[in-house]
Amino acid sequence: MARDNIFAGIEIGTTKVCVVVAEARHDNTLKILGVGNAPSRGIRKGEIVDFETAKRCVHDAIVDAEERSDVEISEVYLGITGGHIRSFNNRGVVLLEEGREEIDEQDLEDVRTNAREVSLPMEDCVLHTIIQHYYVDGQDGVLNPLGLFGKKLEADFHIVFGIRTRIQNAIRCVKELELDTADVVINSFATAQAVLDKNHKQLGALVIDIGGGTTDFVVYVEGAVKQSGVIAVGGDHITNDLSIGLKIPSARAEKLKMEEGDVTLGNAFPGETIVLRDETGFAGREIERETLNQIIHCRIREIFDIVSRQVEGDQHLNYLGAGVFITGGSSQLRGIEHLASEVFAMPAQVTAPLPLAGVTSAFEHPQFSTAIGLVRYAHLVHLDRPMAGGILSRTMKRLSGIFRT
């Protein structure tokens, strides 16, 4: 990319590899130039299991994106997911030395370092350290402590970490295609940038991205990331459940799920059946609609239950004014929002990425939330960049800018 106002985001998903190229315009809006797509192989549960095959798929998607956008991609923002990614909240504390009372950039960096100083298992590394709240001398609600007077600076951070080697696999896959990785972003954060606006984040929202191999979720409370997580269960599991439960091949189960899938129980007439047709169009087996829905219902409800348990551990659910946002390919199942509002006891909706200039309607679809979120993330990072002087403050600013708003 010759110009520094063009961003590319790549999501290596279990179902598809998706590359989005966007341009930041002078009025600080983002315009999508092109979206490249390729069905993925060699990826299971959001992680690369067959490197060479996966690399070919990534290559196809990038070529596709370059052709559509007429841009030569040189640097990408890479979305990461996988069951190994975990997170927790931690508080960092810094005491200013005697004789100095003004909080400076170094203190902000120190408090972050302090919060990160938790021992993780050897194989893990930190992906994100996201500021939630600052406290100066115990005073709550400090938005930016830089330049304030105080003796003690405390800060709550949300720390996301994962197994280093598995993250490196995805980075290497991109690197071998002669692309630089500008930044690694966990999918749930990227998705949140695509489907939530400032207002939603401030009110509080739970974003659940049910993809092919994983379910990524993130909770925003008062504009800050409160919690996030990845469950390595997604649409593939529904297909597998159907394939086992109805004793039909996977490909047929996938088709059945997409065409007829519904999570609502008791919606079918008693004895209502679906006739499976083989390739030649002849009628084959008959399947009871209620059985189909029941299998899907069990799986989706379980996913919501797990998310709910992990989120409820910190009792955030009461504060989520904007409700639940469901996105990702599997959010297309009929009735999923009703089930979500039942499980989480708050309003729920299925959402596509927020409108951007240049997006054709084909990409205003929940399955592109993460990929589009990646360029939005890149854009937000870019917006914060010119304001800052030193590299330290730049990092600080950009992260606080994104996750506080």
Next chain:
Amino acid sequence: MVQLNRQYGRETNATETLRIRVIGVGGAGSNILDRAMLDGIDHVELTTANTDVQSLTGAVASQKIQLGRSLTRGLGSGGDPELGLAAAEESSDEIQTAIAGCDIIFICAGLGGGTGSGAAPFIAKLAKEAGALVLVLVTMPFTFEGRRRCAQAAASLELVRQNADAVICFENDRMAEITLPRMGIHEAFAAADVTISHSIRAIASLLLQPGLIRLGFDDICAVLRDGDARALFGFGEADGENRAHDALVKALRNPLMNRGAMLANATSVIVQIRGGANVTLGEVGIVMEELNRHVNHQTQVMMGVAVNSGMGPRLSVSILSSLGDSSERPVKANAYSTALPEPERLELPPVLTIPEPVTSAQLDVERPADDAKLQLDSVPEERERRSSKRELDAGTKTPPKASPKTIEAKQEVLQFDAISRGRFEKSEPTIVDGQDLDVPTFLRRHVKMS
């Protein structure tokens, strides 16, 4: 095993407040005591109680009680629990003297025979009446020992549970997991004894060792009481840079832990981390973090940390837990077996033997000691075996109970597991709160399909 001597402490301050006595009842009980003695056990008084004088003479315990001096005249109880009970009742004065003034009493016995099954519940009762905290460690007979013995063992276990504060029950059928089927019967029994003496020492040291975060007997009771008396025990020790992780992995790899998969069933878990002065908070964090991945979110995890200068650069992890009551939670029977993390294990025929590298090493260390003991063991065990044969001929009085059931369940579930993960068969399992999410939800929850 032998190296364990070094870490079960030399620090005596805690002992002054607690008196602990271990009583081995019957042939199997005295074997366990011999094993504990050979391995070295500190600050604990050992007593052997048996009807069989020959076995009693060979025992190494410092105090010996002959049960039923006039009733059996120094012979065994012939596999008859009523005779065992009568013998114990005759010697109740002697037993009461032995247990007087003790704070904590461990009772070890092999259930299924005469002396162990008959006398152990009675001794537990006496100990309870004497005001001590009573912890009973019993072995359940192999299924192949016959239905009669299994039934006797089950009945006796019920009695023991009524009288004791806590019961840890080791099923000999599970012991088959720690030895090879071609291994001699004595070695198999010896391996069982090793496992039990291991846990006695682990629990004793848990109580005796000064800990930064101390675990008391009340904690142990809390863990063991509400289970169904089946215990999980694991011990691991490691040094080096990643010792916290390695020690936990070793502990989970203990045959009685079933690679941590069965932990998902536990209602509560005790974990003790022990190491030199250089144990870091981070290492404790790693162990707990990783252990928490294996347990159900409702499981109560109790943690103890002990710093022992004798440990040097090593760090050890002991895990003790009791399985939840299977009758109360029927779904769990499937949940744990489907949670087996290794897909390659599915290719094995559903037989219980899994040769473990760790265990074979243990047995190598133990063998010389076994040979020395063989003489002592052979006589009572031979007799018990003969008597059990007689019982079989005589027919069965009570219907079979515990042990055969568990074996069947295991086989069934392994087959079930093999078909139900579908396309995720070869992928890394997704285990959340002890459930294997790759298995269809409706199968795990037994949803009735219309």
